[in-house]
Amino acid sequence: MTQAIASPIVHDLIGVGFGPSNLALAIALQERGATHGELDVLFLDKQATYSWHGNTLSTQSELQISFLKDLVTLRNPTSPYSFVNYLKHHGRLVDFINLGTFYPCRMEYNDYLRWVAGQFTAQSRYGEEVQFIEPVLHNQQVEALRVISRGSDGQQFVRTTRSVVVSAGGTPRIPEAFKALKGDHRVFHHSQYLSQMARQPCVNNQPMSIAIIGGGQSAAEAFIDLNDSFPSVQVDMILRGSALKPADDSPFVNEVFSPEFTDLVFQQNSVERERLVNEYHNTNYSVVDIDLIERIYGIFYRQKVSGIARHAFRTLTTVESATATANGIELAVRNNATGEVTVRIYDTVVLATGYERQMHRKLLAPLEEYLGEFEVDRNYKLITDERCKAGIYMQGFCQASHGLSDTLLSVLPIRADEIAGSLYEHGKQRGHSRSVAELLLATAS
Ligand SMILES: Cc1cc2nc3c(=O)[nH]c(=O)nc-3n(C[C@H](O)[C@H](O)[C@H](O)COP(=O)(O)OP(=O)(O)OC[C@H]3O[C@@H](n4cnc5c(N)ncnc54)[C@H](O)[C@@H]3O)c2cc1C
Ligand SMILES: NC(=O)c1ccc[n+]([C@@H]2O[C@H](COP(=O)([O-])OP(=O)(O)OC[C@H]3O[C@@H](n4cnc5c(N)ncnc54)[C@H](OP(=O)(O)O)[C@@H]3O)[C@@H](O)[C@H]2O)c1
Structure with missing residues (x-):
């Protein structure tokens, strides 16, 4: 050494x-x-x-x-x-x-x-x-x-x-179900998106099915990029929530990002600090820019018009398990509304699951x-x-x-x-x- x-x-x-x-x-x-x-x-x-x-x-x-x-x-x-x-x-x-x-x-x-x-x-x-x-x-x-x-x-x-x-x-947050798949290049966190996508078969226009896990800004950006850059890719957006929700960046709310607000938060006791962070959580976490939400909605609407269902939007869905197989990554997903569990197979899974x-x-x-x-x-x-x-x-x-x-x-x-x-x-x-x-x-x- x-x-x-x-x-x-x-x-x-x-x-x-x-x-x-x-x-x-x-x-x-x-x-x-x-x-x-x-x-x-x-x-x-x-x-x-x-x-x-x-x-x-x-x-x-x-x-x-x-x-x-x-x-x-x-x-x-x-x-x-x-x-x-x-x-x-x-x-x-x-x-x-x-x-x-x-x-x-x-x-x-x-x-x-x-x-x-x-x-x-x-x-x-x-x-x-x-x-x-x-x-x-x-x-x-x-x-x-x-x-x-x-x-x-x-x-x-x-x-x-x-x-x-x-x-x-x-540091990338990796959901429990995916931890055992570390090292499998078919599953990666959004923080590696460009370098990992560069090695996928869709770069050569080969058909692929890709799941994006998460409903925040990273998930939305991955969806738009897959839709725009890779015509041979079919995407499933899989999120626990019931909808993509907009980031609140309205002007009064935006004052929470002023230096004076830092003083205000710091002066509070720990219970009140936590309450303030939670109150404005939807300015930053698990939310998407409204322009992007509208673009994504437009893509799904045009699918309805054309009758060609290229992508799917799976809300209220939890990934129960993920298994690497020769045919792809098998996800057991539960519909939280009905309790039904189905197994789907994807060529690649993008974990847009945020950061720790x-x-x-x-x-x-x-x-x-x-x-x-x-x-x-x-x-x-x-x-x-x-x-x-x-x-x-x-x-x-x-x-x-x-x-x-x-x-x-x-x-x-x-x-x-x-x-x-x-x-x-x-x-x-x-x-x-x-x-x-x-x-x-x-x-x-
Ligand atoms: C995709 C993405 C987009 C974002 N866009 C915005 C935005 O538009 N506006 C906004 O306000 N915020 C945004 N953020 C939030 C983001 O945290 C900040 O923009 C900003 O990057 C914070 O800067 P930082 O220096 O604290 O952390 P980082 O930018 O994460 O930088 C940390 C640095 O530390 C290095 N490092 C880590 N560990 C070690 C180690 N052990 N030894 C040596 N080096 C190490 C890393 O290589 C990295 O260069 C975004 C976050 C992400 C993930
Ligand atoms: N253009 C840009 O400037 C840009 C681009 C990307 C990111 N960012 C910033 O980067 C930060 C992080 O954004 P992000 O989208 O990466 O993360 P995020 O906002 O924290 O969203 C993470 C998403 O992953 C889901 N998730 C977390 N753990 C999960 C699990 N175990 N199973 C299933 N789903 C799980 C969350 O679901 P729940 O809601 O159900 O918890 C949420 O929808 C934000 O500040 C964002 O603004 C900025």
């Missing part, structure tokens, strides 16, 4: 993931660094290059939030990292204005994010998956953190830092005894016991305390600035002296 590569540097901050959350933080830290002194920051991402949910960027997919809620504008509309400046740099500002939309396609937004990320190459490493974050102990205190990562070639890296920010995003937010627990498991219930303060800093002097921040794992914006792009520039402020405060309290760095190195080795 190759030896781990241990860096002698003690970073001020290591970020796990370099998605939009940590990109926004990199910018906020750069801004603050100009007046308060630069921090030594490094972001690690497991992907080979920058990509924002790259396997879901089907041609019809659009951003579900105004481009004005980019990485910076809410905090600093004059920042060079705005979406508008990206358009200007790419010679499309006038054309974009002519489009008359607030909602660019996600392929373009991905390109915008990549353009920003390209300006932070010195602070980022791709192709490294963080495995664990461990305590660096001195006199029974957690003086710093050791970040252990692995490259795609198996090489292990060990780095030391005063603080970490875990911004690793969601548990990665922080796995990465921070070696620090468990210092962490309690993963509660954070207003600035997204984990509340640890007093033996832990290192700073641990989280983005995207704080919906329960900070509200529905936490997993979205809604308040990125503001949140990033709050974390940046807290990091500088933490650094001031602890001091940045060379001797601290030397002490840490001694304990880390």
